Amino acid sequence: MDVVFNQIFAGVSFASILLIIALGLAIIYGTMGVINLAHGEFVMLGAYATWALQTYAGLGVVTALPLVFLAVAAAGWVIEKVIVQRLYTRPLDTILATWGIGIILQQAVRLGVGAESRFVRGPEWLSGNIEIGSLVMSNYRLFVIFFSLVVLAGTWMLMTRTEFGMKLRAVIQNRGISECYGIEAKKVYSVTFAYGAGLAGIAGALITPLFSTIPTMGTGLVVDAFLVVIVGGLGSLMGTAAAALLIGEVTALFSIVINDTLGRIAVLAGIILLIRYRPRGLFPADTRR
């Protein structure tokens, strides 16, 4: 029984990381219909930005978060302006283009920083565990869970409580008509893409003390994030949150009952079944294209 509670916590902790990555993906897809295959590389850029800030400026992981967000958002903004913006009328081509961007980013980091794994020190004040009976929760993972909730709440506020969010929702509903009302869809797209990239960057920063920082680290993570977005319903904020939790928990529980390898297969099979019966995901957003 102790294992089950610990495993539920492990699932939540995995879900919180997935959530931050998948939120960016979901927003970018929901708004612009761009399937961003370079998203994993934004996570990687976030991790390397954290490493650079720690190595050269002495900043801790947590203090570096806002800077990492801005840095990766800026990179996303430039990429949107230079490449993605030219492809809005050809959504399928964005897959190829963003995949290419991903490879370029990976190779650029490999050439610029080096191929070897980089070391990022975790925050001292978050080391250790909180133990409740036999339930052992790592402080750092608790922090990541808390932070992902803050990010979710912040994103929700941004979408529903700000002028930018209103414009964004208008563009999602109908780009043509919202442009007639004077909303600059192009600008909204740029900012959204940058925001999504920034979120990925934050995820990258948060995982550096736990995972290894290498140029290819984003590839595996982005696959999981895609699963979350598909299961959650494309472009739906609450769907993404629910799907992240679901996949995190199911993965964790399968892993303990079977093992990690078969658990992963079981999760994939479950997702295929789910999509068979709910092709638009758990909570599809009402969008018109």
Add this chain to the structure above:
Amino acid sequence: MKRREFLGRAGAASTLGLAGGLSAPALLSGVSRAYAAGDDIPVGLLFSLTGAVAVVEHTLHDAALMAIEEINAAGGVHGKQLRPIIEDPASDPATYADRARRLMIRDKCVSVFGSYTSSSRQAVLPIAEQRNNLYWYPTLYEGRECSRNIMYGGALANQQQDILIPWLAENFGSRFYMVGNNYVYPKEENNYCKTLLKVLDGEVVHEEYVPMGHSDFSSVINRIRAEEPDVIFSTLVGDSDVAFARQYHAAELDPAKLPVCSLTRSEVEVKAIGGEAAAGHFSSAPYFMGHESAENEKFVEAYKARFGADEVTHFVSEAAYFQVYQFKAALEKLDPSNITPTGIRDAAVGMTMMAPQGEILIDENLHTHLWPKIGQWQSDGQAKVIVQSDKRFEPKPYAAYPGQECTGAGLVKS
């Protein structure tokens, strides 16, 4: 008539070298003789400088290249310089095979040094055998292979585990928790570990394999907490090992009570893990950067001077380095007008040499006699050698398979 005509044509084709090397060894050795007539001796370097395994392979590349440069600076072999021909197989097994063929045929290399993973070695193996060339492979590996065209410089299961397992059982207990990545190397190593544990009346409390690149180990750590083993026996590789070590540390599992003992963790991984999280855990290897010997001091100093003070040497880069010297010593034993891959191989067998880890010997089965050591990681990222074998260990690629043996004549089954 028709048949004879066909045979005649086939013969003509093979004389022209069109029919490939399988049926024409005489023709091949003829080609080999021609290399030495030139001013320098071409040597193939086949290490990935890009792609997934570049992280490790570039350090092997650096070590091998450094050895070549040292040999050239000291006057070369028979007054000839070694000319490194560098190919980048980009971490892709098919490309390894392709570039190995190119090095052996087009560039006429008498030997190719290369690769880290078993999959790349297995991709090159048929090429090396077909061309009757020599492939120098520096990595520890799972054994169960017996080729006459591969020179194995890394440790086998028996060379890593024979000292380690009894030592662990004595100092920590014999209830082992096995965790590894899901492919052939961890499974073979665990098989051998189980045969050793059986003798010690040990027990495997859990055995599990996670997918390659797996990076969230919270389930594994929870299961470890639940099973309460004595030792974690790890065959995780690369970033999985790094992630596991960092999460193990973050979960505050105490290495003094429950140490992780790895067959694959070297100075490279520890650098990425961070000394603090790696401290207290163990690795078994024939070489550690902190090993004290005159040869090692020279090796480490030269490596740091060449590639930077932060760089580390490890038990695979050491083998990549000494294998070039073994190659050189074998060349020196041959008549410069008749240097062939088979000649180099036969000259190398039985040869001893002072390597950074100690005096090593090439067995007739083309594997290397090595010096097992157990190192405990310190917070400065270096291992303190706490157990050092008092004798050289002979390589047994079929140690886990009684009745089979790799000898100078190839695989023998009894």
